[in-house]
Amino acid sequence: MTEATDSTDSDTLPLQEPRLWRDGQWTARVIKNEEDDGWAVEMTRHGDPEPALVGPWTMGRDKKNPKPLDGPAFSTLVKTAAEVIRRHEQQLHATLNKSVTVTARNDQRVRVALAIVPDEDSPSATLTAYDDADDSELASVNVSPAFRLTASSAAAWIESDYARPR
Structure with a gap:
C-alpha cells in the first residue's frame, strides 16, 4: 500500500x-x-x-x-x-503607457498612445494614433522605448502622415 x-x-x-x-x-x-x-x-x-x-x-x-x-x-x-x-x-x-490628445490639421481630435514593453534584452515601444471620436486606430508604428511622447511630438508625427519618428 x-x-x-x-x-x-x-x-x-x-x-x-x-x-x-x-x-x-x-x-x-x-x-x-x-x-x-x-x-x-x-x-x-x-x-x-x-x-x-x-x-x-x-x-x-x-x-x-x-x-x-x-x-x-x-x-x-x-x-x-x-x-x-x-x-x-x-x-x-x-x-509604461502614456497618451496625449491633439487637434490635427483638419480639426480632428487624435489620441496618440505610447506603450512601452520593458525587457532586459530587447525593450520595445509602439506609438498608436486613435480617432478621438470613435476610438478607431488611425496608425501604429514601432518606436524606440526612449521616445518621448509630448503634444508637440504627437502633432509632428500626425503632420508627417504617421511616418516613423526618428
Missing part, C-alpha cells in the same frame, strides 16, 4: 503564531528591527521574492518583546500591503 502524498506546499498553509501569521495569499512575520531596539513586521505575498511592506511593529507590555500578531492586525496588514502593490502596479503602468 502506498502512502498518499500531500501536494500542498507547507509554506502556504494557514498558520497563526505570535510572530508569524499566514493565509492562502500572505505571510506576516514579526522581525527584529535592525536599525534600533524595536520590532518590525514584513508582509510578503506568496510567490513574491521580497516583502511588499515592511513597517514598525508595536512592543508588548514588557517593552522588550513584540506584541503578538492577531486577526484584526493581520487583516489590516493584508489590506495595506495589497494597496502598496496596487499603487506600485498603477505607477508602473503609468510609466
Whole structure:
C-alpha cells in the first residue's frame, strides 16, 4: 500500500503564531528591527521574492518583546500591503503607457498612445494614433522605448502622415 502524498506546499498553509501569521495569499512575520531596539513586521505575498511592506511593529507590555500578531492586525496588514502593490502596479503602468490628445490639421481630435514593453534584452515601444471620436486606430508604428511622447511630438508625427519618428 502506498502512502498518499500531500501536494500542498507547507509554506502556504494557514498558520497563526505570535510572530508569524499566514493565509492562502500572505505571510506576516514579526522581525527584529535592525536599525534600533524595536520590532518590525514584513508582509510578503506568496510567490513574491521580497516583502511588499515592511513597517514598525508595536512592543508588548514588557517593552522588550513584540506584541503578538492577531486577526484584526493581520487583516489590516493584508489590506495595506495589497494597496502598496496596487499603487506600485498603477505607477508602473503609468510609466509604461502614456497618451496625449491633439487637434490635427483638419480639426480632428487624435489620441496618440505610447506603450512601452520593458525587457532586459530587447525593450520595445509602439506609438498608436486613435480617432478621438470613435476610438478607431488611425496608425501604429514601432518606436524606440526612449521616445518621448509630448503634444508637440504627437502633432509632428500626425503632420508627417504617421511616418516613423526618428
